[in-house]
Amino acid sequence: MGELTETPGRADDAEVPRPVESVRLESVTKRFDTVIAVDSVGLSIGEGEFFSLLGPSGCGKTTTLRMIAGLEFPTEGSIRIHGEEMGLRPPNKRPVNTVFQNYALFPHMSVAQNVSFGLEMRKVAKAERTQRVAQAIALVQLTGMENRKPAALSGGQQQRVALARALVNRPRVLLLDEPLGALDLKLRQEMQSELKALQQQVGLTFVYVTHDQEEALTMSDRIGVMNQGHLLQVGPPEEIYEQPLTRFVADFIGRTNLLDATVESAEIVCLANGDRLPAASGLPAGAKVSVSLRPERLAVRPRDSVSPDMLALEGEVDRVTYMGNAVVYGVKVGWMTIEVRQENEPGTVRHEVGDEVSVTWVPEAMSLVVA
Amino acid sequence: MTTDFGVVPDLTPEQEHESGAPALEAASERRAARRGFLVALPSFAYLVIFFAIPLVIVLVYSFATRNPRGITELRDWNVEAYRALAEPLLRSVLVRTLVLALLTTVICLALSYPFAYYMATRDSEVVRTLLLIGVMIPFWSNFLVRTYVIRVLLSSSGPLSEASQSIGLGEVDIAFSNAAVLIGLVYGFLPFMILPLYAALERIDWNLVEAARDLYASGWKAFRRVVWPLSRPGVVAGCILVFVPSFGAYVTSDILGGAKNPLFGNYIVNQFLQARDWPAGAAVSVVILAVMLIGTLVYFRTGGRTL
Ligand SMILES: Nc1ncnc2c1ncn2[C@@H]1O[C@H](COP(=O)(O)OP(=O)(O)OP(=O)(O)O)[C@@H](O)[C@H]1O
Ligand SMILES: [Mg+2]
Numbered sequence: 001m002g003e004l005t006e007t008p009g010r011a012d013d014a015e016v017p018r019p020v021e022s023v024r025l026e027s028v029t030k031r032f033d034t035v036i037a038v039d040s041v042g043l044s045i046g047e048g049e050f051f052s053l054l055g056p057s058g059c060g061k062t063t064t065l066r067m068i069a070g071l072e073f074p075t076e077g078s079i080r081i082h083g084e085e086m087g088l089r090p091p092n093k094r095p096v097n098t099v100f101q102n103y104a105l106f107p108h109m110s111v112a113q114n115v116s117f118g119l120e121m122r123k124v125a126k127a128e129r130t131q132r133v134a135q136a137i138a139l140v141q142l143t144g145m146e147n148r149k150p151a152a153l154s155g156g157q158q159q160r161v162a163l164a165r166a167l168v169n170r171p172r173v174l175l176l177d178e179p180l181g182a183l184d185l186k187l188r189q190e191m192q193s194e195l196k197a198l199q200q201q202v203g204l205t206f207v208y209v210t211h212d213q214e215e216a217l218t219m220s221d222r223i224g225v226m227n228q229g230h231l232l233q234v235g236p237p238e239e240i241y242e243q244p245l246t247r248f249v250a251d252f253i254g255r256t257n258l259l260d261a262t263v264e265s266a267e268i269v270c271l272a273n274g275d276r277l278p279a280a281s282g283l284p285a286g287a288k289v290s291v292s293l294r295p296e297r298l299a300v301r302p303r304d305s306v307s308p309d310m311l312a313l314e315g316e317v318d319r320v321t322y323m324g325n326a327v328v329y330g331v332k333v334g335w336m337t338i339e340v341r342q343e344n345e346p347g348t349v350r351h352e353v354g355d356e357v358s359v360t361w362v363p364e365a366m367s368l369v370v371a
Numbered sequence: 372m373t374t375d376f377g378v379v380p381d382l383t384p385e386q387e388h389e390s391g392a393p394a395l396e397a398a399s400e401r402r403a404a405r406r407g408f409l410v411a412l413p414s415f416a417y418l419v420i421f422f423a424i425p426l427v428i429v430l431v432y433s434f435a436t437r438n439p440r441g442i443t444e445l446r447d448w449n450v451e452a453y454r455a456l457a458e459p460l461l462r463s464v465l466v467r468t469l470v471l472a473l474l475t476t477v478i479c480l481a482l483s484y485p486f487a488y489y490m491a492t493r494d495s496e497v498v499r500t501l502l503l504i505g506v507m508i509p510f511w512s513n514f515l516v517r518t519y520v521i522r523v524l525l526s527s528s529g530p531l532s533e534a535s536q537s538i539g540l541g542e543v544d545i546a547f548s549n550a551a552v553l554i555g556l557v558y559g560f561l562p563f564m565i566l567p568l569y570a571a572l573e574r575i576d577w578n579l580v581e582a583a584r585d586l587y588a589s590g591w592k593a594f595r596r597v598v599w600p601l602s603r604p605g606v607v608a609g610c611i612l613v614f615v616p617s618f619g620a621y622v623t624s625d626i627l628g629g630a631k632n633p634l635f636g637n638y639i640v641n642q643f644l645q646a647r648d649w650p651a652g653a654a655v656s657v658v659i660l661a662v663m664l665i666g667t668l669v670y671f672r673t674g675g676r677t678l
Contacts, residue, residue, distance in 0.1 A: 071581050091584040104582035108600050117596070118586035165586070 020047035021083065022173055022205040023068060028077035030063050037063040039229035040077065045207060045222075047172075050199055052208045052216040055226035056252065061209040062101065064226070065175050068207065070094045081173060092121070097166035101177040101209075103158050105150040111137065111161050112146040118169040136168035139198070156187045163195075173205045180215070192219055213253050217241065225249050247369045250292040257298075257338045258369070259291040269368065272335050277311065281368050290369050295341035297365035300329050300351055303358050312360040313338065317351050331359050426660070433653035443649040452654035461638065461655075468635040471549065471624075472617040475556040476564075479613045480606065482557070483564040487605075488598075490565075491572035506565050509558075518555055518626045525551050525627070547629035555623040560616060564609040571605025572598070607670055615663055635659060 023045040030038040038060040045051045053061045066072040068079060070091035079086045081095060097118065106114050115136055119129045137143055140160035150158055159179060166174055179195070180188045196219050199206050210216050216223050217237045224234045225248075233240060233249050244250035247258055261269040263283045268276050269291065281289060306312050315333035329340045329351060338359050342348060351357055436447040455461070490502045509517060523529050527544035535543045545551050575598060583593035621636030628634070633641070635655065642652030 069585055071585065090590075091581070092587045092589055096585075098582070098585045100578060100582055102578060104576070104578040106579060106582070106597060117583070117588075121583075121587035121589075121592060169586070 024080040052220040054216040059226045060229045096173040097171040099176040103162040136164040257293040263287040295339040298340040441647040452650035475617040479564040487568035551627040555627040560613040563612040567608035568605040
């Protein structure tokens with residue numbers, strides 16, 4: 001992966017934005033027979049942080065979360081919660097609660113019984129229990145539905161019950177496994193802002209698993225991007241989006257054009273067509289890298305309007321997609337087609353298929369990624 | 372009112388006067404009901420001919436008269452046969468039958484639950500299937516033969532007894548005893564408990580157990596509060612399937628219990644075949660039936676509400 005990535009297996013203390021550490025993973029590996037579901041992951045999550053684990057299906061997000069919850073034990077490595085080594089401690093003895101991917105509500109219990117389950121198990125007195133259950137149900141706006149069975153609730157309502165059932169225990173860390181995955185787009189967006197508001201209001205640490213990059217970007221304080229069991233990059237949403245370290249991260253978060261390039265010197269990379277670009281990589285000459293160019297950071301202009309100091313590639317408009325608020329061009333630049341997104345503002349010049357144009361960008365729009 | 376649909380439904384004239392959609396819906400529901408009835412007709416016919424009619428015959432005979440020569444005559448309807456149920460002999464038979472049937476049910480449940488749980492929690496499909504076949508193998512041989520084999524097993528010259536003698540524990544002789552009948556009943560009805568339990572446990576979403584553990588439940592508490600209640604339909608079904616036939620058991624106690632330990636079933640057979648007192652036999656049958664029916668209804672009512 002090269003030296004641009006976070007050293008695997010070591011939590012990067014410099015990156016912890018909060019003074020108190022909530023969850024810490026050190027060189028955590030999980031093997032199922034031959035499958036390596038999680039591969040030496042190191043991570044440090046701060047108290048009160050909204051931390052998202054983002055990655056494609058099967059990358060090991062759920063497994064990581066389950067290991068924190070104690071539903072699965074690491075093959076190697078250590079997990080600490082509030083400084084305490086968890087080891088083989090069973091889930092019922094850990095100060096975390098989980099909102100499961102499929103909610104896992106108890107079908108034979110009413111909403112109120114579901115929510116009060118954790119308190120009963122911890123032998124909270126009846127009076128306090130009743131009060132806290134009512135509070136939690138009110139928090140997720142389900143008052144009046146206490147006596148319904150989960151089967152008589154909509155998907156969004158079930159999701160809220162699952163949330164209330166976890167929150168009522170006032171865990172210091174809440175683990176959420178794609179809690180909004182089963183909801184339709186509109187409801188999902190509503191719940192996203194509600195969840196985020198709730199998290200800030202209650203001041204909990206959230207470890208939030210999702211494969212939806214937009215969700216991760218809008219909600220998180222920090223994101224950890226995973227692929228094939230590896231934690232590839234950890235950082236705030238802007239950093240992940242603006243300065244992806246690897247080709248995978250650049251490609252997975254948002255849309256991007258990845259241009260193969262070779263490092264020529266400390267300051268220069270060379271594209272496949274021989275063009276030289278100013279980019280500091282810190283890599284030895286000859287190293288293979290990719291230049292990541294976000295479509296919305298590029299511009300399409302007539303060739304004669306390009307000044308020599310601009311970074312540009314010459315090409316021909318290959319396709320034009322009208323998207324209402326924007327126009328997306330595919331510009332053929334010899335060895336590949338580059339996607340350019342132009343906001344649909346009054347006065348913008350529209351290009352047609354076949355137009356000879358240049359794709360231009362400013363140096364800051366470029367990021368260099370490895371592998 | 373006419374409908375906008377391209378396909379014109381075959382409505383009767385008076386339906387066409389009603390508003391479109393509800394009439395359509397009602398018509399289609401009626402048609403579905405008619406189809407369902409036709410499909411179920413053979414089963415209805417079978418049940419009526421071979422279950423309902425014999426039951427009515429039994430009921431009728433229980434009120435009939437037995438003449439001095441022992442012949443049952445369908446006249447002078449009376450409840451003599453039911454009055455005889457209060458006799459001490461019959462009462463002791465009833466108590467023994469009840470105790471044995473309850474014990475059989477409880478033992479079957481205790482033996483089956485862990486086994487069904489084990490089966491249902493195997494990941495491998497192959498292992499599950501093999502275990503299931505193992506449970507069903509006894510069904511493939513004759514029940515009478517199997518019961519005789521148990522008698523041999525339990526007799527004083529049987530392998531159990533020999534084994535115990537060879538290690539100096541003395542003779543085992545439990546053939547022709549209540550214990551032997553109990554062993555036979557448990558053996559005979561165990562699969563009826565295992566199968567519904569397995570079916571119920573197999574359907575349980577094991578994520579629920581993880582959710583319970585995550586909510587501070589110990590392994591035992593998770594079982595008590597989640598697995599057990601969700602497997603209740605299987606428990607109820609299994610208990611009924613075991614209790615009902617053990618209460619009416621006849622062959623098992625005949626072969627393993629001998630003449631000195633009759634159960635209700637044996638008493639009824641005696642009334643019909645030896646004492647030739649058909650009304651008495653019929654009356655006992657009716658009482659058993661009524662008790663079963665009430666018990667089952669109560670069990671389903673309470674079970675159905677808390678599930
Ligand atoms: N119990 C298990 N036995 C064997 N392999 C498993 C087990 N659980 C997970 N895996 C494997 O580990 C890998 C990671 O699985 P995991 O469930 O963590 O993925 P995920 O990132 O949550 O994916 P998704 O977004 O689809 O939920 C997958 O390849 C999966 O097949
Ligand atoms: Mg998952």
